[in-house]
Amino acid sequence: MSSGPYNYNYIFKYIIIGDMGVGKSCLLHQFTEKKFMANCPHTIGVEFGTRIIEVADKKIKLQIWDTAGQERFRAVTRSYYRGAAGALMVYDITRRSTYNHLSSWLTDTRNLTNPNTVIFLIGNKSDLESTREVTYEEAKQFADENGLMFAEASAMNGQNVEEAFLETARKIYQNIQEGRLDLNASESGVQHRPSQPGRTSLTSDTPNNKDQCSC
């Protein structure tokens, strides 16, 4: 058997942050399970999910940390930001307060992650158009002013969820390609795994062992 075809090439660490009740856990669940989790309890701690995705023919394993949004945990959750390659910052389009708090979340993110961490702003609950309190335009403007990626999404019907996670990964991958991320630094949030092709040619791969053919 040839060895090691489980060759995802990269591991990207993500964090999901934002006020309590904006739907962080539901977004993660929708992304990993493709299901909406109704009656999702408040996250009291930090949960964890993984999924392997493909970007530019490279297999990337996303390790996603979903944090508690409650204010009292703020100090504790800060210790999870370190080494995130991507941050999904979530607010609830039907609750203006969650939008108003974004600048504080953004400050934390900027302070606690590296300058190349990709921040994606998600206006969740886009399915609840009738109770909207935050317009697309103002959020888009906020995102543009702060250099964030942005989309409105719905963890309930799945709209834009996949896109938000994948777009973030594409952007991180692009940063790698353009040499903006130092893969050796643990803060980069990216681990590179040299690929182990299932089939290698002897000439290039075989160590020059005396018991092995010198062909």
Place this chain on the structure above:
Amino acid sequence: MNNGTVENTPTFIFQIVQEKFLPGETVKAVLHAYQRIGVETSNRILALVATQDSYAVFSFALACDKPRTFSDLVVDNIFPIDKGFRMESEVRNTISVLGFSLSSSQSARKSTFYPSHPDDADEYTSFKLLVDDIFDYKVRTADTYPQAIVPPPFDDDESGTGGGTTTDESGFFGSEKEFSWLARYRREDDLLAIDRCIADGSKPLLKGESKFQYELKKHEHEYIINKTYRIYCATWNVNGQQCNATNLRPWLAASEDPPDIYAIAFQELDLSPKAITLSESRPDRSVIHNIMKSLHEGAQYEELCSVRLVGMMLTIVVKRSIRPNITRCEKQSVGTGALNLMGNKGGVGVSLTLNEDSLCFVNSHLAAHVSEVQRRNEDFNEINRRLLFSTQDISNHDHIFWIGDLNYRLNMTSDEITDYRVMLKFDQLNIERAAHRVFENYYEGEITFQPTYKYDPGTDNWDSSEKHRQPAWCDRILWRGDKIKQIVYRNVMKIQLSDHKPVYATFLADIKTKDEQKYKRVHEKILKRVDKYENDNQPQITVEKTDLDFEEIKFNEEYFRDFTVANNCHLPVEFSFKEKTETDMRICEDWISIDPCYGTLITGRSLSIRVKIHIKSETVWRVIKKQGNHIGKIPLDILVLHVKNGRDIFITVMGEYKPSCFGLPVETLCCLDKPIVDMQWSELTEIQMKSTTEPFKITMPREIFLLIDYLYRVGMQEINLFQLERSFKVNDNINEIRDWLDSCGAAEEFPGTPHTAAEALLMLLESSGNPLIHPLDLNVLNPDYPFELCLRAIHKLSTPRKNVFLYLTMFLHEFIEQNRNANIEVIAKLFGMILIRSSHDIHGLQRKNFIKRFLSRGIFNFARNEFKYS
């Protein structure tokens, strides 16, 4: 002890194995064995189980070393005795069995086992005989023979239900129906790793890479196809003759179709003593050059590798187009000549991986002479034992081709040469193989050519020398592996250079090959499954509550709250409380303790964790800082309960620290206008902020005055007051004193004794965030520093501090004067530690001496003046 002996008896094991099965499914035999998994070994119990019309061998993994009940056995593999069933032994010598393999049509790959008690041949032999009998019986009653090439199980079903059965059911035994009873025992293809052994922690959960490999292998039948390769084996003993000019084409280009792989073996390339003693290992390039010129012209070839030992050389040549499919190639040689060392006899071998199968080619030259049969058998065993490649020996290969001058002769005299078919009955190799003494499990094609030895060189005439050697089939080609079919097996009379005739054989071998497209599909599918598996197999822990409410917390009291953590998932869980940050390695505040703070829980177990709060003098000021100006309960700390490879749970420690004089700065205490018990933190913080600017309501804290006053009145003759060894037995009384002080209970009788009063005084002095002498001019600690200047330094302290210091030192001076037992050294040292708590590393002696200067002399005049100031 008795119990143990019962459990170890074969009958006992038999019984518990039988309990795994339904009535009508009878255990016929059991065998203790183990498997090698990487460098580890894993015990197995094999059981031969019979129903009315079918048989199967079960392999059980053990939950513990000595299984006690049937539930300690977990089905690991099942080998239905069907047409593809094989149980093959690796017999290295006649006494012990080194290993054996099991396979059947339904298992894509054979599994190798090793008997647990190799020296006790009985258990193994009887098991093997029974299995063989059953197989023979099934074959006979099915009235047909197993084919040489068994189609591999191939399941094109996208759903990948696993354990696919053979599609070929042409009247042979082993139909799906016959074996339907096995379905009950096949492991569920469940993503959740529900396994007793995993749950109790005795077997690790497969993760990531290893899980992926496991799944990939399990689904092998979905993407592995057989691809047929043409293999050309050739052997020639050249008797020391130069053969680089000989036309080898009749020998090497004799097949109709171009072969994919050539294995070309020579013996006696060089008979010189020099070559023997130097163990010549450089391949003879001129011979290889001649080989390359003499190959089939229908394809382009390249030499893959050559290995030589003295006269023996093995050259593997492959079609250029299949070269990339060979991902591994190793060579090795073993001498079995004199001292079992010299290379004039022995073997050379090449091991390679072609697509998904491993192939081994061995060229051997075994001991000569008619009488040396035994020696030849031993040489064979010796080569098997010693010809080792990096990860496997010869027998571990999927396909083995063993070629060479095996030197087996005829047990007859040359006069009897009549018919080759008759002569073959006297062939030593045939006789030894029939007696299972050598080449066990190898096949050889029918010999339809005349003996290859011994001829007068240059002719086709039998040996006319004096020795008049009798003819023999010395040069042979054998193979091992079920997917090999021989096409031809011939000698080449035309090549007359040597006293041996060359021999060649061509084969078709079915090599397991990845169907790249199918593989890609399966790979994708498994990737997704492993993803899901990893998410679903996160260890989970449930906690009874995430808020621990301590309600009201007082200084120096002990409180605790218990909560339960339980493991309701199917995996063992390791938990621990996580350090706060990378720089703050504490798992909780200093005044909180957690017991236990880490542990392991196997499935179904729960555990009570106790969180304690005890706020002491050293930490109280931090609690006060945390409480700030909040009224009521606040989150005092957040504990992070970490589950290894899983999520983190935050446990909030809630409570309200009640105000007390302990821990408050003396300035604040001098600004209070009502009992502390009646105050809120909001008021206290406000006072605290103002205390730097506003005039003090009293000259020194009432609490300190009351304690010293009490001691002055009652304790001046007390023995052992103010000892370095602080007694904590008095704590209870101290809490009564705390309440007395905090409620301004001067009207009530003092609730303690001189000893508790002294301890309370010390605690009060040491519990404030800053020491009493603060800020501190470090010069004063210099013993040569003028005392006048020391007094000036005291003068510069805030009024409450200065007053407390003067009052205290005057009291202590008096105490030392009056009390015969008082030791100024001890008292100075004790108060030095408490009053001067500088973050600077100040020697204890300096602190002691500083205080001693005040205690040893009266400072009444200074004090009187100072009190006048304030």
